[in-house]
Amino acid sequence: MTTENIRTYDVIVIGAGPVGENVAERTVAAGLSTVVVESELVGGDCSYWACEPSKALLRPVLFRADAAHVPGLDPAVEGPLNVEAVLAHRDHMSGDWKDDGQVEWLKSAGIELLRGHGRLVGEREVSVKTSDGEPVHLRARHAVALCTGSRAALPGLHGIEELRPWTSREATSARKPPGRLVIVGAGVVGVEMATAWQALGSQVTLLARQGGLLPRMEPFAGEMVTERLREAGADVRFGVSVTAAERTDGGELRVTLSNGARLAADEILFAIGRAPRSEDIGLAAVGLAAGDWLTTDDSLTVTAVPGNWLYAVGDVNHRALYTHQGKYQARIAGAVIAARARGEGLDTSRWGPHRSTADTEAVPGVVFTDPEVASVGLTVREAERTGLAIDVIDQEIGELAGALQYRPDYRGTARLVIDRDRRTVVGATFVGPGVAELLYSATVAITGEVPVDRLWHAVPAFPTISEVWLRLLEKGARR
Template sequence: MQQEFDLIVIGGGPVGENVADRAVQGGLSTVIVEHELVGGECSYWACMPSKALLRAGAAISAARRVPGAAEAVTGHLDVQALFAHRDDVVKHWDDSGQLEWLDGAGIQLVRGHGRLDGERRVVVDTPDGGSVELRARVAVVVATGSDPLIPRIEGLAEARPWASREATSAEQAPRRLAVIGGGVVGVEMAAAYASFGTEVTVIARSGLLREFEPFAGELVGEGLAEQGARVITGASPVRVERVGAADDADASGGEVRIELSTGETIVADEVLVATGRTPRTHGLGLETIGLEPGDWLEADDTLRVPGHDWLYAVGDVNHRALLTHQGKYQARAAGDAIAARARGDEASDAPWGAHVATADHHAVPQVVFADPEVAAVGLTAAGVEEAGLRTRVLDYELGWVAGASLLADGYRGTARMIVDEDRGVVVGATFVGQDVAELVQAATIAIVGEVPIDRLWHAVPAYPTMSEVWLRLLEAYGRPAA
């Protein structure tokens, strides 16, 4: 028996939910196919639980930097209470609240693993061992996200390593944790577990946060060291072994020994692999429409897959910007574009149009919730050089801003603004320091809006706040001509 809908969305995370919501608002009958929890990776195993685990340590560190408050911090972080709070944040891995939202939004749900079976056709293998056939009158959206990439290191897979899910859903903190990888996930989980009192070792061959400005990795590395973590650079794991576990089925137990290229051996109770992501495109039936299983799916700025006018790839799976907020941005554009095309209208596909994800190219905001935080948007100094732009790079020490001195005694941090000299607009900004996350939205607006530097002088920052750094950066750039 075949069921027909205007739109079929494979993947019920925040990206799939947003595509479906916009399509329903555009008048399309829509179904989501999801084999795990509706709400997806971000809600249950990534963004939300990781930030819940990080917050308590950040709050204690912030209090210890304020005279008067520091003296009130007399105990240690209660890890089990924090894990209980994490459980509340993820609704104890129960998606019943999301199901109520789907019902209220007019979106149908089919539980099971969905796979393409030719053009506009999806077969769902259901949990009871049966199957459901779905047909899309208009479009199919693939919003299946990504999985952790486990590198081919001798013995690593057999050592039963943690990936991001295991790190964010752990029921207790190990005494020793080794982290392989110096990207966002590795840095955030290293910071979280170090705040729990875990002995943390980060193995980051090329350094920390390499996609950001160099000072970001340097300051975050200093912060990890202050938390008691060790960061090893210039070395790679060559062999991993778990020894002393009760049996091969034991997901933990014993200890993990990691042999490095330098000859040193790191011993830990658990090893977290945070070396990148791989697309969830295996088992999706891509071969039935001439695409390669296991590959990232290419998508244009309206998120449509070239050569398939009925197929869209949204979120991580298209490898444009592997961030929840950016995936939801793509989802809004895609859902509106699908609905417009279904009505026979043309999609607004010009840059910054209603149906495109233009910001993916050069205005992607991101926050790393380490201690210190990193908040960045747009191009880095290396990026503008690669793009061949004529720019000026302005740096300012955040500790010199009045608002920072109130936040923390001896505040340390750096702000960078990059200006395109030919257009007179900001094209990149990076802030590193305590509580800088909220600064990134102003920078994002300046970049997306292409606000002229001369006009930014009239955006007066309130005193004494961290936002005063904008005035200091503009002063470093120079006053506008009379």
């Protein structure tokens, strides 16, 4: 290899999604030369096949559901959605699957981009097969950050390749609604895509192996989403899985379920979980197993590799599979890399700048269904599993004046999980139209460990849905 094909930087980042971009932004801001290696589109799954396109599909659905129940607006929103306009907006929000703007941002931030597939080949060394086929060898003075994310997991179903199944990528980028769509999976992707495509004209059948939707959340969340999906016309079935499927010469899918039932469909979406994108990034060169999730400590340093030079940030470390949590980790990792490059010690106190604490104590998440679901911290089940003594406070959101202004038939529930001994909130769940905007206040309450008695003095404006906090605290004060 010629010397011009060997390049040295302070930091090498593999993966230019939101996580890799944020790591690079932090290290460049700290004065460290940084290169980002990306084999696909700069901006990652979130920009093109996940967060942005899925919310562009869902927003019209949710807005129409709200408007259809507001006096004076309801006649104006009758009839089907303009599918062509919704999909055009989805395309716009995804940058028409072009990354020119993202690339320009990298340049403006002083971050160098190398397009190609990067693999570890030794300590602080990465080999890149560039998009033009020319190999480039990279060396890092200080750190390599693996920000390769995750991909949709597929079941070990016989002949699955011939099915041409959808994953979250196809579900968010499809050019038209399928006539009949079978969705396998009860989690966030499954219920969001069921909500979107049912409203856009597909006949959706949602299959859940468990006894309810959104099994990791409070049970009432899944129950309310199930009820609304069925009201919208979706066929929601519990306690079943797919045992066999085939695509006919004519393109139709024939699906056999574990209870013996058979379905005919045009497309099938598997939304059964995520797998790490780590199978082809050279992990064996540093003593790790290809295809595994990468275990890190709270500084995002890969624990099985000595020398404190290899980091795994975002989905690939399996700590918290959300874009916002990955970006949070990126801020921590960037600070850690900069501190070590300067020869400084790390502040790994519980909420210190070099410790990724929020991955375990206060992970917020929103499910953009009708109704919305927003949660952070512990559920009742999780709190009881840890042996925590808790008080559980529930409040019907539809009893609030602010909620009735939102829509007269508002239906929703809020729950706080309170540590009985410390008198602080350790978990919160909100279900109902517009509740996503309640989540940050709950996240602050949990991470700040704000005593319930102090929260009593945080006065919500009237008439808003945030007044639910006052009603919850009133009930809590009587415990």
